[in-house]
Amino acid sequence: MFRRLFGGVHRQLQVTATLGHRWTAAASCPHFLGFVKPYSVSSVGADDPSPLIASSLARSCWLSDRAAFSISKKVQLDALDKALSVLALLKDYGFDDAHLVRLVDHLPRVLSMDVEKTLKPKLEFYCGISLVGTPFPEILSANPWLLTTTVLPKLDALRAYDMPDDVILVLLTRYGYALLTDTARFNEAFDKIKKMGICLKKTTFARALGLLAILPKKWEEKVENLRGLGWSQDHVLEAFAKQPHVAMVSTEKTRKIVKFLEEKLGWTPEDIVKYPTVLTLSLEKRMMPRYVVLSILRHKGLIKTGFTGKHFVISSNKFQMEFVTEYQDKAPEIVEAY
Numbered sequence: 001m002f003r004r005l006f007g008g009v010h011r012q013l014q015v016t017a018t019l020g021h022r023w024t025a026a027a028s029c030p031h032f033l034g035f036v037k038p039y040s041v042s043s044v045g046a047d048d049p050s051p052l053i054a055s056s057l058a059r060s061c062w063l064s065d066r067a068a069f070s071i072s073k074k075v076q077l078d079a080l081d082k083a084l085s086v087l088a089l090l091k092d093y094g095f096d097d098a099h100l101v102r103l104v105d106h107l108p109r110v111l112s113m114d115v116e117k118t119l120k121p122k123l124e125f126y127c128g129i130s131l132v133g134t135p136f137p138e139i140l141s142a143n144p145w146l147l148t149t150t151v152l153p154k155l156d157a158l159r160a161y162d163m164p165d166d167v168i169l170v171l172l173t174r175y176g177y178a179l180l181t182d183t184a185r186f187n188e189a190f191d192k193i194k195k196m197g198i199c200l201k202k203t204t205f206a207r208a209l210g211l212l213a214i215l216p217k218k219w220e221e222k223v224e225n226l227r228g229l230g231w232s233q234d235h236v237l238e239a240f241a242k243q244p245h246v247a248m249v250s251t252e253k254t255r256k257i258v259k260f261l262e263e264k265l266g267w268t269p270e271d272i273v274k275y276p277t278v279l280t281l282s283l284e285k286r287m288m289p290r291y292v293v294l295s296i297l298r299h300k301g302l303i304k305t306g307f308t309g310k311h312f313v314i315s316s317n318k319f320q321m322e323f324v325t326e327y328q329d330k331a332p333e334i335v336e337a338y
Contacts, residue, residue, distance in 0.1 A: 053080055061087045067097035074108040083111040086119060090137075093123045099141040107144035122147050125155070139169075143176050151179045154186055163200055170203045175210020189213040198241045208244040218247060225251045229258050235269045239276035246279045257283050264291060265307045275309020287312055292337040293323055302327050 053075050058068035061084060075083045090100060103110060113119040126136045126146070140146055158168060171178065178186065189212040198205050212219055219240075226236045239246050246254075257279055261267040272278065281287055290311055297303045303323075311319070324338050 053077060056080060056084065057087065060084050061091060063087075063100070064097050067101050070101045071104050071111075074104050075111060079112060082115075085115050086111050086113060089115050089119060089123070093127060093137065094135060095137040095141065099137045103141040103144050107147065110144065110147060113147075119147070122152060125152060139173060143172065145180060146172060146176065148180070154179050154183070161200060163205070167201065167203050167206045171206040171210055175206060175214075178210040178213035181213045185216060186213050189216065196237045196241050204241065204244065208240065211244050211247050215247060221251065222247050222249075222254070225254055226258075229255065229269075231269045235273050238273050239279070242273070243276040243280065246276050249279055253283070254279055257281075257287070260287065271309075275313060278309055278312050281312060286316075289338050290319060290323075293334045296331055296334050296337060297323065297327055300331055302330060 054065070054068045054072040057063050057071055057075070058065055061068075063071070071083075071087070087100060090103070095103070110119070126140060145151070155168065155172075158171075178189075181189075189209055193205060193208045193212060194200070196208070198208055222240075223233075223236050226239075227233070231239075258272065260283060261272055261278070265271075278287070291307070294303070294307060294311060314322075320338070324334055328335050
């Protein structure tokens with residue numbers, strides 16, 4: 001549980017400044033009162049209330065001087081009481097100084113949110129999601145738009161479809177801007193991916209949803225491009241289901257890679273669909289050098305296996321160890337080729 005309990009007697013806090021401004025923290029907000037430390041400010045310049053604000057933030061919410069100063073630049077004196085309530089609630093849910101500074105810097109309006117009606121329900125929602133070892137304050141401070149009003153209905157709908165929390169986490173942290181698209185586009189992308197047969201309980205669904213919701217036109221262009229290269233609709237859907245990022249590859253790059261695979265390796269669409277990740281790789285920096293190395297080794301009879309997608313998708317270190325370092329004494333030219 002992310003909440004931290006703080007002792008102390010619940011009481012009203014009154015702060016008097018030379019501006020003649022008095023404010024009272026709401027006694028109905030236990031999250032706020034648990035953090036309050038009484039203090040008074042004897043004087044503050046009327047032209048610059050920031051020292052009062054920074055001092056209030058530091059003393060009332062147990063912030064460091066640096067954090068208090070940073071946040072104070074986003075707070076108006078007449079809105080100080082609400083800002084203190086917001087910060088106290090966030091602290092109560094596990095936000096540390098660094099989280100608060102980052103959150104306020106990117107989403108200043110969080111300080112004016114209604115604590116009980118707006119902010120707390122959102123925090124409760126994210127607190128209720130199992131975030132696979134990642135503290136949700138870290139996620140929200142890095143992705144503050146998740147606290148906007150357009151996100152929760154979509155997440156509620158996904159959970160109603162029994163989307164696992166680890167899949168939701170991928171959507172939140174990697175493809176979160178898809179959640180900010182209008183509801184009609186989001187629902188259309190969701191329905192289209194379900195029809196593709198992609199399992200909702202796998203992270204691939206989140207990747208596909210994130211890309212398709214943001215780039216619907218690009219997806220249509222990708223389908224048209226691959227169909228023009230002799231792919232069937234089923235080929236396209238299967239490739240996307242296995243590797244959603246194929247939708248991000250430019251038309252020109254896709255055509256070059258498909259042409260290379262067909263002409264040099266004799267691959268068919270069925271062969272490419274087995275390893276659709278090859279469509280996302282660099283032809284010049286990765287695929288061509290590996291092709292040359294393997295061609296030399298086959299010509300010399302050092303390897304007998306044919307070309308497969310595995311040769312292109314394995315890591316650089318593994319390829320170098322298995323095919324370059326292993327055979328460089330017998331075929332030194334592969335070092336230069338690679």
